[in-house]
Amino acid sequence: MSRSKLGRVMGLGLVALLWSPWLAACQAPLPEQSPPPGTSVSSRPADSKKVILTTFTVLADMAQNVAGDKAVVESLTKPGTQIHTYEPTPSDIIRAQQADLILDNGLGLERWAQKFYGNLQGVPHITISQGVEIIPLTEGAYANQPNPHAWMSPQNALIYVENIRQALVNIDPNHARTYNQNATAYSEKIKAVDQQLRAVFEQLPPQQRTLVTCEGAFSYLTRDYGLQELYLWAVNSDQNGTPQQVRQVVDAVRAKQVPVVFCESTVSDKSQRQVAQETNSQFGGIFYVDSLTDANGPAPTYLDLLTTNLKTIQQGFQLPIQPPGAKP
Template sequence: MLTGCRQPLAGSSASTSDGRPLVLTTFTVLADMARNVAGDRLQVRSITRLGAEIHGYEPSPSDLEAAQGADLIVRNGLGLERWADRFIQAAGNGAEVTLSDGMRPLLIEGDAYAGKPNPHAWMSPQRAQHYVNRLVLAFSTLDPAGAASFRANGETYKRRLGQLDADLRAALARVAPAQRLLVSCEGAFSYLAHDYGLEEAYLWPVNAESQVTPRRMARLIETVRRRRVPAVFCESTVNADAQLEVARAAGARFGGTFYVDSLSDTSGPAPTLLKLQRHNVDLIVKGLGPDAVGR
């Protein structure tokens, strides 16, 4: 029995037009991971759309209607989707799995969220492999006949995540120790920073607490100026105006838009988790690495 997983009610399967079980994920990044494990045995959809801000998302009536036909709901956990408990209760049927269960999270330091878990564990390719293991187990419980396929798909995807880890490590090694301060809008890069020896600074700890106070702004401007940070960044799901002001006031440049809580569409730079990570690290190296524009 999966920890945190309720067994589906009788008659709740065959939710899709072609008879495959329906899996709903809370956001698009998890949907991409789930599709890599599911292959063609399950239909996977994201509850939230591309570009949605997931921390404070408000499910619509059509979201709830879709959930009532789902066989499995997949969420991140660690306090990310504050709406998920209410959503799952309203859906009333199916199973649910939390991918971060069993993981020791990094804790947020300072500010109003001090001591609470940082929810962005998928931003570590190493931690993402834990997510894959949870997906394999949940899908095998949902569709036992597909267990061997799910295991094989999971192993293939974990190898790709392992290669991604090696590639990101090599790319970020180009950033000099004195320039390894990553400045973003949200504190969403703690796991990436932990894995690859970066520091981080941000305007707010999580997007649920995204109000920019004068104190936060002044503190970040002083940090960027004092550390001579050449570039600062922001995420695609929030307004970058405050970070643009930080760059202007501190004499840095805006280094580009990260993808964290949402993928891009297929024409964008981050249509999958693997491409999302490569895009973000490419921006980091361009903004902070040896070829960065000088101050």
């Protein structure tokens, strides 16, 4: 066993002590946990697949599309998890210590990440939003900080894919050709959805081009397609659905005569339904943003997330399901 690998194994014994805020609450010692077969860095053969851990499900799907069958990709969080307020556990640290690389979104999405990384030894991590033209939040507790939801723009997703490709090639150059080919093919699929979105939004009358959501997660998307954005709260870690937030959106929806409002899957839609009721607008349904669904849900992949949201927009605004110029 090499010195670096031995150090990482020994580091696992220190994880519990380093993560004191959570372990202090534990009444009993942690049970022994074995990593999934083939994922222990110390025991894997030199030619085994690299293990890539991502902070949430959207990034895991993107990375899997680039990695193909040449690497093992896992998400730290499960489908349906609210990433903004997630609190990692000691077992998460053990999983992360077994990884060859961790991919995160950055831009303040994983506010727990700095502390989390501080309890790991020798595991590299890459922020894959690097290169995105940042849109700052304009209100709430995190005003003037970056809006973290850059992946909601297909154009930004292409930047994510390129950063993932570079990261995988750097840690696993033997499979660079596969990663390069997969990234190119996946990017073409994202570009196709981008064109679908553009065709749909072009059907909206200018006076209706306002997207009303619960969280301000669509700033990058609305910028790219020439829409206005209106939301109840800026990020899900803010106060959600206060009377003042509801009143402001009610007044704006009335003034703009917006016909439909939406919410997201990881938060309660109660406040937005109240907006719809008070303004006589329609509640158009649920968007997927911070998490994918499981395999049986409507958004098990990132591309499904985009196209499911697209269909929700079409139905909410009562637009033709088949946009002009789209292939049947």
